[in-house]
Amino acid sequence: MKIVIFGSTGSIGMHLVQQALQQGHAVTAFTRNPVKLSPLNHAGLTVVQGDILNYPDVEQAVRQQDAVLCAIGDGNKGKVRAAGTRNIIAAMKKMGVNRLICQTTLGLGESWGNLNFFWRHIMFGFLLRKAFHDHEVQEKQLMESGLDYTIVRPSAFTDGRVTRSYNVGFDGDHKPLTLKISRADVADFMLQQLHRAEYVKKAVSISN
Template structure:
């Protein structure tokens, strides 16, 4: 498969690159600074520098791809709109280039999955401290769900630096109990990449947690 990864220099993005290459995919990593990916040496990896806010850059990256993976982060800003506006540009580019498969990493807590959160995440983190980032996630999801593309939105819990275990819960309902609300970045990448060839979660929003 030919896969383009947006957010490739992020903490999840690097796992996506590594695991995509292990699976034999042809990977195009879209990023602002190519030197951040200099640790990867693989003939199946291409790196394209660009700005997700620039429609021409995004279109060039999407062209001729089989699958688009969005793992955009907000950087150090709690007022960033890169997820929503970047994803909006990606969706437009996909439509213009005839690319249909979109896998978007969001967060557990958006919309109906808000019921999965505990008091700390629901009211302190997403309700106050990270409120603008949370709202940008929800806007991003709205763009994806209204895109008309073959989309899957993955909603992971809080990231950890653990190993890839593949021993996680996914696709649970809003009333699911005993969730740890945590998931390693490596396991997030594992689940996202399973969606490249699996359509069980097509047009669905699976949660992800231990």
């Protein structure tokens, strides 16, 4: 497939780019800093320099793609995820691209019940409050977009290889979780959704 990856140089995005190329996809990696992708010398990779907050840049990157993957981040500034996703949605509608797979975070919506005290009150309640709100707005935009979106809600990221040995699609009452998952597994699961329909127009939680 022809796919564009937004957030391609982030901790999830780099895994998405590498795994997508290994799977034979034609990858357009959208980034403000192309130098970060220079080690990936691959015939299937096109690197596009742009700003996610600049709509014309986003529209050009989405043109003639089969699907869009979004793993944009912003630390705890709370200014980029929702605004960037708004541009992605608008560009997809204009360019006639309908499939969007977007990484947000465990704890949103009904998955709030999966979090422990530390994540509810210390991390999202205080330290990452702005980031969490940005994700909330981002998800609302996705759910109202009319696109064939899949929202992937992973728990805290760890290093490590692809294992596929994690919990998927559990409800908010599911408690026996480590609340951790490898970045490689998150990217792998997102790419699986290119060929699956069970989570279209749904949010799905993943965690060990």
